[in-house]
Amino acid sequence: MTGTLEQLESTIATRRGGDASASYVAALFAKGMPKIAQKLGEEAVETVIAAMAGDARGVTGEAADLIFHLMVLLNEAGVPFVDVLAELERREGTSGLAEKAARPKV
């Protein structure tokens, strides 16, 4: 499963500076972070809409779009996917409720 995302990360990296007329990822890179971030937001909203409609097949497709655009954004942001995995591994076993309760009171 992780291998699929690592392969996608590699493919996305090869598109940087590529022909925007031949590659969707190259076209996104040419437009820059504002467009990439906008697409990620749109795909998140479309995923939410499918989920709220109880459309499991729709959620599958929109979630794939969402994760794909997240991988493009990570590349544009200069964040290796392995760093995200490391952060998730660091959180492994820590309850979200316990972590939130331990936050400093502001």
Ligand SMILES: N=c1c2ncn([C@@H]3O[C@H](COP(=O)(O)OP(=O)(O)OP(=O)(O)O)[C@@H](O)[C@H]3O)c2ncn1[C@@H]1O[C@H](COP(=O)(O)O)[C@@H](O)[C@H]1O
């Ligand atoms: N996984 C994906 C992937 N998922 C979704 N998409 C594209 O993401 C776009 C999002 O769909 P939308 O309907 O929101 O797009 P749109 O309305 O045409 O876009 P805008 O007008 O809003 O800019 C579509 O063009 C999809 O084809 C993807 N495009 C590419 N990949 C992967 O990236 C690789 C490289 O792609 P290219 O750079 O195009 O060669 C591919 O081999 C795939 O592995």
